[in-house]
Amino acid sequence: MYPGNYFDNQTAALTAVDIQIHSEHLDFHFLEDNTRKISWLYSEINAETFNKRVLKIKHPTEGGLEITDPECIQAFTSYYPFRQKKSLYGWVIRNGNKAAISLAALLLGIFLIIYFLVLPFLGDVIAKQLPKSFDRELGDLARSTIHEKIDTTGSDLLTRFAKQINWNSKDTFTFEVAKSSVINAYALPGGHIVVYEELLKKINTKEELAALLSHEVSHVEYRHSVRKLCKDMSTSIIVSAFFSNIGSVTSTLSSQANTLSSLTYSREYEKEADIEGLAILRKNKIDQQGMVKLLDILSSIDQKIKIPTFLSTHPLTKDRINYVKERIKESPAPYEENPELTKIFKQLKELYHS
Amino acid sequence: MQQVYSATPPKDLINQPKLNFIGSGGTYFGILIVNALLCMVTxxxxxxxxxxxxxxxxYSSTELEKSGFTWSGTGNEMFKGFIKAIGLIIALVVLNITLASLVHKAVGAIVYFVGIMVIIPLAIHGSLRYRFSRTSWRGIRFGYRGDRNVFFKMFLKEMFLTxxxxGIYGSWMIMKIRNYVIGNLxxxxxxxxxxxxGWExxxxxxxxxxxTLITLGIYGFWWQADLFKYYIDNLKMVHGDKSYNFRSTATGGKFAGVLILNLIIIIFTxxxxxxxAQINLFKFIAENIAIDGDIQLEELSQTEEEYSNAMGEDLVDFLDISII
Known part of the structure; x- marks a missing residue:
């Protein structure tokens, strides 16, 4: 005999009852009226426990029981075939915090694997499906949102400088110098490359400038913006699905178009641009040390308080210097003077002297 | 709001049923995570x-007088609604695209906009019907008895005025809709x-x-407390000639406490x-609703039918509308 409360589905009144638990059914009689007795088969009722504290039993027509007596809950649990028992939810509800922590750990693991392995792969697969014309459209779109003050004389010189280098690419590139106090350079998908005059002032040799341009051209050539976009998009779609918020999927898709203006690349893409930039330098018989010197310049600016956007997205310059040096050691290449490059660079430096 | 009694009821009949929220963060987290994993996999x-x-x-975690509420809706019901809702949204998008390419972009956009405007009130109505018919306490079901056509016309009129x-009329719109919806619960x-x-x-x-602007956001907590108070204090439950009044005991300071704590929890984890954080907030809400009056909860009797069409419930999720 265990104490419990009965409601009859007609009113919200609770009536005290005495419950007896049997192997196939339970029955209870009313304290106020000893002659009245109700019997329910386990097969016809629905039961669930909550926080191990409350047992709720519902009969489809005759009402329900609320039981808080722990012994009764235990006795009932030993007979009643809980449907929830085997499910993940049953496990979570029984184990509370312990379940939460193990799930959190599992989840973090899955999340890391997806974020660092699956998504970049998926993004690349999607990016490969997109035609190159997509890059150019994307670049044009981004360009229409960025307003730069273009220095035409400098841009002409930079274009002439770039023409001296064989980019070995099907893309066509445009090179421009923009007036800004920020030390920065960036490449838009489709081949539009912008160098800020403040950065040109810091650059001392033509090899450094060639290295900078090779680096930016490689970003375009290897479609880093588009790959990043695809990766970010798949990330946000999966994140939305994860938090079961379907309504936001569409808004995520449209907002992704704007992230392009942030123009940040991951470390992995920077590395690829550095390495492929070196290959361009080798092919053009330009001293690969230009890349090392360029990174030296960047790291020296890095330490100043004013952190320019371009550099802040190029993390761990020391690390980059190391692998670039190693790469040069692995594949040394002869280089020769290019008088035309020297001449144009001199003109550029006259415009942008430090 | 001050309570006005027509006659002073006998003192022993006044009671103050307690609302409690007894959920635990760990269990709730577990449920959300299992949900998230299964959603992801499927x-x-x-x-x-x-x-x-x-x-x-x-629902089970929310208790009134030590008896928990029961949610008896099922995933199967909501899945049917989910499929219908997806179908409806897709049909609307397809219609938009077809009209845009065959007739004119503007025509497609207008039809789409009108379609959404028509769906929103119907979705809210359906969702209220379903949600409340599936809510019960000690076996007694809740119910929403609003009339679909009345609500539909009212919603469109209020939306148009807003x-x-x-947007200035928005306050009046929200109050009109809230008065109607809660008045039919x-x-x-x-x-x-x-x-x-609306004016208040x-x-x-x-x-x-x-x-809030002047105090650089600090007053926001008091604003929140005022909104909560306005919501709760104007609420009343009537049973025959007896009633319950609801009263908020939350203050701006209390809101600041719980919201800042939640922010810290979320940031540091x-x-x-x-x-x-969510569980904290639910506890806070339940603790800060005081109920008093002369209704005897035991006298409430079953009047509401079951209602199993969950399409509205899923549509409001798609359209990202939060009801009530």
Missing amino acids: LGLYYPWAKAKKLDYL IITA KFGSAEFSYKGD FFVLNIKGYFL LGFGFAW
Whole structure:
């Protein structure tokens, strides 16, 4: 005999009852009226426990029981075939915090694997499906949102400088110098490359400038913006699905178009641009040390308080210097003077002297 | 709001039923995570069952006079609604694209906009019907008895007025809709009513908005407390000639406490603490609703039918509308 409360589905009144638990059914009689007795088969009722504290039993027509007596809950649990028992939810509800922590750990693991392995792969697969014309459209779109003050004389010189280098690419590139106090350079998908005059002032040799341009051209050539976009998009779609918020999927898709203006690349893409930039330098018989010197310049600016956007997205310059040096050691290449490059660079430096 | 009795009832009949929220952050987190995993694995198709699990837990965790509420909706019901809702949205998008390419872009856009405007009130109505018919306490079902056509016309009229007044009318719209919706809520044989006034609500929001700006956001907590108070204090439950009044005991200071604590929890757990934060908020809400009056809860009797069409419930999720 265990104490419990009965409601009859007609009113919200609770009536005290005495419950007896049997192997196939339970029955209870009313304290106020000893002659009245109700019997329910386990097969016809629905039961669930909550926080191990409350047992709720519902009969489809005759009402329900609320039981808080722990012994009764235990006795009932030993007979009643809980449907929830085997499910993940049953496990979570029984184990509370312990379940939460193990799930959190599992989840973090899955999340890391997806974020660092699956998504970049998926993004690349999607990016490969997109035609190159997509890059150019994307670049044009981004360009229409960025307003730069273009220095035409400098841009002409930079274009002439770039023409001296064989980019070995099907893309066509445009090179421009923009007036800004920020030390920065960036490449838009489709081949539009912008160098800020403040950065040109810091650059001392033509090899450094060639290295900078090779680096930016490689970003375009290897479609880093588009790959990043695809990766970010798949990330946000999966994140939305994860938090079961379907309504936001569409808004995520449209907002992704704007992230392009942030123009940040991951470390992995920077590395690829550095390495492929070196290959361009080798092919053009330009001293690969230009890349090392360029990174030296960047790291020296890095330490100043004013952190320019371009550099802040190029993390761990020391690390980059190391692998670039190693790469040069692995594949040394002869280089020769290019008088035309020297001449144009001199003109550029006259415009942008430090 | 002051309570006015027609006659002083006998003292022993006044009672103050207690609302309690007894959920635990750990369990709730577990449920949300299992939901998230299953949604991910099934590419979102599990969503209706996930929602049923979540509601089931939250309802069971809310107690009135030590008896928990029951959510008896099922994932299967909501899945049917989910499929219908997806179908409807897709049909609308396809119609938009077809009209845009065959007739004119503007025509497609207008039809789409009108379509959404028509769907929103129907979705809210359907969702209210379903949600409340699936809510019960000690076996007594809640119910929403609003009339679909009346609500539909009212919603479109209010929406129209809000649009042409550039949103200023919004306060009146919200109050009209809230008065209507809550006025049609039933808890067995008891009825709810809400007496909100558009002007009062408007002043409250304008005052809140400007003071929040002036105090660099600090007043925001007091604004929140005012909104909560306006919501709760105008709520009433009537059963025959007896009634319950609801009263908020939350203050701006209390709101600041719980919201700042939640912010800290979320930041320091890198977002993983969101379940605990939500549970804190639910506890806070339940603790700060005081109920008093002369209704005997035992006298509430069953009056509401079951209703199993969950399409509205899923549509409001798609359109990202939060009801009530």
